[in-house]
Amino acid sequence: WLIENMYEICEREPATLEEMVIRTCSIKKMVVEKDPTEQGDRALLNLGHTIGHAIEKAKNFELYHGECVALGTVAAAYISWKKEMLSMEEFYEIRDMFVPFYLPISVDDIDPQEILKLTKSDKKMEAGKIKFILLKKIGKAVIDRTVTDDDGTVECPCFSGIQSTPFQGKGCIGIAITVSAVFGMEGCRGRTRLAIRYSNLISVSYTHLRAHE
Secondary structure: OOOOOHHHHHOOOHHHHHHHHHHHHHHHHHHHHHOOOOOOHHHHHHOOHHHHHHHHHHOOOOOOHHHHHHHHHHHHHHHHHHOOOOOHHHHHHHHHHOHHHOOOOOOOOOOHHHHHHHHOOOOOOEOOEOOEEEEEEOOEEEEEOOOOOOOOOOOOHHHOOOOOOOOOOOHHHHHHHHHHHHHOOOOOOOOOHHHHHHHHHHOOOHHHHHOOO
């Protein structure tokens, strides 16, 4: 759905943005109602947020929240690849998904060591361990408490600043794409080569969704 409506989203077409927000919120509502105290799968909605929150603080909140979550999702996908949970092709597919929506995939003027330090002050810390949301595959997020300093946070290419895209995306678009990466959005049938390339990211993960029905 996101790819099919990419032009309207990027042009801020009101009816399309309204539907995007409704679709995204309906997925979040379904998950929150099943896990109101965040004892289980509700935490999956935090994909991209651990490093995203650190980037927000490091950049003094100059970026939209959705932009930071996009960067955090790239980092989470990179860590997932480093831990051999995703293939390299899947990592690049996730990373490149943000480009047509003018969301950043790298950021300048940031110290990866500072990001690492800030992640350890995140409110999602449990018993001194960082709770990351990683990806076993596109559309299947998992909670991981085993991420170490050597698992790729510091070397993640999103901190290189060499592949940044214009910071034109609003926060809600970044959140919508991130939610779709975890739970999927129905109705995606690519009409372009771009849609075909990214259809695995947007298409519904039926098995995961049915677990919440």
